[in-house]
Structure formats: C-alpha cells, structure tokens
Amino acid sequence: MKTIxxxxxxxxxGAKMVPFAGFEMPVRYSSDLDEHHAVRNGVGVFDVSHMGEFVLRGPKALDLIQRVSANDASVLYDGKVQYSYLPNADGGVVDDLLVYRHHANEYMLVVNASNIEKDWNWIxxxxxxxVEMENVSDQLCLFAVQGPKAIATLQKLTDIDVAAMEYYTFQTGTLAGVEGVILSATGYTGAGGFEVYVVKENAQKIWEALFEAGAEFGIKxxxxxxxDTLRLEKGFCLYGNDISDTTSPLEAGLGWVTKFTKPFINSDTLKAQKEQGIARKLVGFEMIDRGIPRSHYELCDAEGNVIGEVTSGTQSPTLQKGIxxxxxxxEYSQPGSELFVKVRERLLKAQVVKMPFVK
Incomplete structure (x- = not known):
C-alpha cells in the first residue's frame, strides 16, 4: 500500500485512513456530512496526491494525444485544460483524464490513481x-481547494488574478512564496474552486499556507x-463505477468529448455505434420512496423485471434524499421515467431526473 x-x-x-486505489488515503476527518457542507458553502482542501501525472514533450506530442484520446486536443491553447478519455480497442474506456497544454510541444496528462500503470503502458x-514521456506522479502533490470561498483563500497567497481565471484554464506562478506552482480552475465537486500542483518538497508549506489563509472562512x-457525495450531486462519473473498460463512452454520456473530426483509437467502432444508436444509457435518478441506492443494486420496472443496475448511489446531503x-x-432513460431500486427484495420507487442533481 503506497502512502501520499x-x-x-x-x-x-485525525483523519481516518483507508485503502483506496492502491494508496492509504484520508476518507474523513470529522464527518462526511460536515465536510460536504463545508465545501458546498465555504472552502475545503482535499489532498488528492494519489492522482497520476504524465508529461509529454516534443513536436509529435499532440499527435500522440490525438491518437489515444477521444476529444480534440488540437483546439487547446497554452494554459487551457481539456476533459477527455482514452478509448480502448473493445469499445470501452481505459480511463478518463485531463489534458493540460503548457505549450505546443509540452502537455501534462492527469489520470486516475488506480490506472497510473495501466494508462502509462497503454499510451x-x-x-x-x-514522444518523450515522463511519469511525474511521484514528484507532485495535488490539493483540490474547493468551494465558494476558494478564490478569496487563494488570492491572499498569489499575484495571479484568481477570480479572472476562466473555468478549465491554468497558470503557473508563485503561491505562498513557492515558485512554479500550477493553479488550475478545475475540480471534481461542482462547488467552484481550484486544483494546486506543487512539487512534494514544498507540499507541506503550501498546505499550511492554505489553512492560514482560509481560517476566516472556516476552511477544513x-x-x-x-x-464522493459532492461529485455525485453534480453527476460526475467515477472511473470503476460509472465508466470502465467494459462501458461504452457513448452510453455513459461522453459523446460531448468524443470528436469524430479526427481518427483516434477505435473511433470507427464508436462512430458506428453512434449511427446505429445505443441500447442503454447512464441516467441519474432520485428516490421517491425512502432508501439509499448502492452500487450494483438492480434497477427494475414496476413488475420487477431487471432493466439496469446502479453504478453510484448515496444519500444526498444537500437534497436530503437518495440519489x-x-x-x-x-426506453427508461427519459427524465420522469419511473424506476424501482431493488433493496433486499423490496422495490423502492425512483424517478429519472436530468443531471446535475444539485444545480
């Protein structure tokens, strides 16, 4: 088990540490509920240094990214970030990832911790x-500073105009006196905020500075x-749950980052699937009956016939209902469609809704 x-x-x-994606990770410090509300209403910091980062360099770096990823990275400019995924040869997804363009001949790919070795070998x-490839995962720490007070917290520590940064852009500069920090207007909570990449030697200094700067906002x-509850309220996919090696990206609603304007791995298969139409679809649903849906629970029609399966589920702290x-x-994927979640042989009523659950 690796440690961050x-x-x-x-x-x-006081964190409770648990095994996650091959790392020992903090699952909670106080309570999931308190921490969820701290991010939705104020500011919180996640240490997500288990994530993987690869740097690709050279005149053919973009060509390689275009070949292995489904989105069109040619539209990126210096300081722009793009969400994408790596299609596999079987119609599934190797991983989803972020692509950062430093300049025309240098990119950073940010991948899921559980897939670092798999993604590296695949690319x-x-x-x-x-193309020159460097796995810098062990050199960097990544902190997600998330919530409506993230801007005010970070602005105390940098000359970068944090409030002026557009969503899915990044800048490299000085933060808390540390040079060469990447400040990225991205995150996995939908609460607003930034992600901070710093070399591990300076990680504790940055962490302590963040908590000093955010003290007046009740930073946690x-x-x-x-x-997990924050990302689910926003309908963000989690690799290994909602997307995987065996799930179609088109069925998962990733058509918006699947660009057939260029060839990529297995693009012909996915293009044919798009033209023929998909047989199933990833949907969001809210519970009408009391109950909490969990991963792998069966989804049924009113007669109890199985029509699908839950991939992610929780009690929403914001909505105070199961989602x-x-x-x-x-045919059951339209908003308003009635579903039933099978919980211990009982059928609990739910309804398909348009995501995100929390606007």
Whole structure:
C-alpha cells in the first residue's frame, strides 16, 4: 500500500485512513456530512496526491494525444485544460483524464490513481514516434481547494488574478512564496474552486499556507467520503463505477468529448455505434420512496423485471434524499421515467431526473 507525501500530517489531523486505489488515503476527518457542507458553502482542501501525472514533450506530442484520446486536443491553447478519455480497442474506456497544454510541444496528462500503470503502458504502446514521456506522479502533490470561498483563500497567497481565471484554464506562478506552482480552475465537486500542483518538497508549506489563509472562512480538510457525495450531486462519473473498460463512452454520456473530426483509437467502432444508436444509457435518478441506492443494486420496472443496475448511489446531503446513477435500457432513460431500486427484495420507487442533481 503506497502512502501520499503528507500521510503523517493527515494522521495528526485525525483523519481516518483507508485503502483506496492502491494508496492509504484520508476518507474523513470529522464527518462526511460536515465536510460536504463545508465545501458546498465555504472552502475545503482535499489532498488528492494519489492522482497520476504524465508529461509529454516534443513536436509529435499532440499527435500522440490525438491518437489515444477521444476529444480534440488540437483546439487547446497554452494554459487551457481539456476533459477527455482514452478509448480502448473493445469499445470501452481505459480511463478518463485531463489534458493540460503548457505549450505546443509540452502537455501534462492527469489520470486516475488506480490506472497510473495501466494508462502509462497503454499510451506507451501507441507511442510510435518516440514522444518523450515522463511519469511525474511521484514528484507532485495535488490539493483540490474547493468551494465558494476558494478564490478569496487563494488570492491572499498569489499575484495571479484568481477570480479572472476562466473555468478549465491554468497558470503557473508563485503561491505562498513557492515558485512554479500550477493553479488550475478545475475540480471534481461542482462547488467552484481550484486544483494546486506543487512539487512534494514544498507540499507541506503550501498546505499550511492554505489553512492560514482560509481560517476566516472556516476552511477544513476534506476526505474521500465527501468527495464522493459532492461529485455525485453534480453527476460526475467515477472511473470503476460509472465508466470502465467494459462501458461504452457513448452510453455513459461522453459523446460531448468524443470528436469524430479526427481518427483516434477505435473511433470507427464508436462512430458506428453512434449511427446505429445505443441500447442503454447512464441516467441519474432520485428516490421517491425512502432508501439509499448502492452500487450494483438492480434497477427494475414496476413488475420487477431487471432493466439496469446502479453504478453510484448515496444519500444526498444537500437534497436530503437518495440519489444515484445507473445504466438502464434506453426506453427508461427519459427524465420522469419511473424506476424501482431493488433493496433486499423490496422495490423502492425512483424517478429519472436530468443531471446535475444539485444545480
């Protein structure tokens, strides 16, 4: 089991540490509920240094990214971030990722912790033109500073005009006296905020500066428990739950980042699927009956016939009701469609809704 660089600090802060994606990670410090509300209403900091980062360099770096990813990275400009995914050869998804363009010949790819080795090997296997690749995952720490008070917190520590940064852009500059920090207007909570990439030698200094700057806003450290409820309220997919090696990206609603204006791995198969139409679809649903949907619970029609499966589910702290995502047969995918979640042989009523659950 790997540990993140600030592991001991999190233990000192009272975090409950759990195995996650091959790392020992803080799941909560106080309560999932308190931490969830801290991010939605104020500001919180997640240490997500388990994530993977690859740097691709050279005149053919963009060509490699275009080949292995489904989105069109040619539209990126210096300082722009793009959400994308790596399609596999079987119609599924190797991983979803972020693509950062530093300049025309240098990019950073940010991948899920559980897939670092798999993604590296996959991209390397398609690196036929000797693009320079460097796995910098062990050199960087990543802090997600999320919530409506994130701007005010970060602005105290940098000359970068944080409020002026557009969503999905980044700048490299000085933060809390540390040079070369990447400040990115991205996040996995839908609460607004930024992600901060810093070399691990300076990680504790940045962490402490963030908590000093955010003290007046009640800043809190946040664990993976609240991260999951926050992302689910916004309908963000989690790799391994809602998308995987065996799920179609088109069925998962990733058509918006699937650009057939260029060839990419298995693009012909996905294009044919788009033309023929999909048989099932990832939907969001809210519980009408009391109950909490959980991953792998069956989704049924009124007669109890299985029509799909829950991929993610929780009790929404904001809505105070059960919410979930799952794949269902296409005819049950329209908002307003009635579904039933099978919980211990009982059928609990739910309704398909348009995501995000929390606007």
């Amino acid at each position: 660089p600030l592991h001991d600090l999190h233990v000192q802060l 390397m296997s398609h690196n036929t033109e000797e 450290p946040i664990g993976l428990g609240a991260r 979930g995502m799952g794949y269902v047969q296409k």
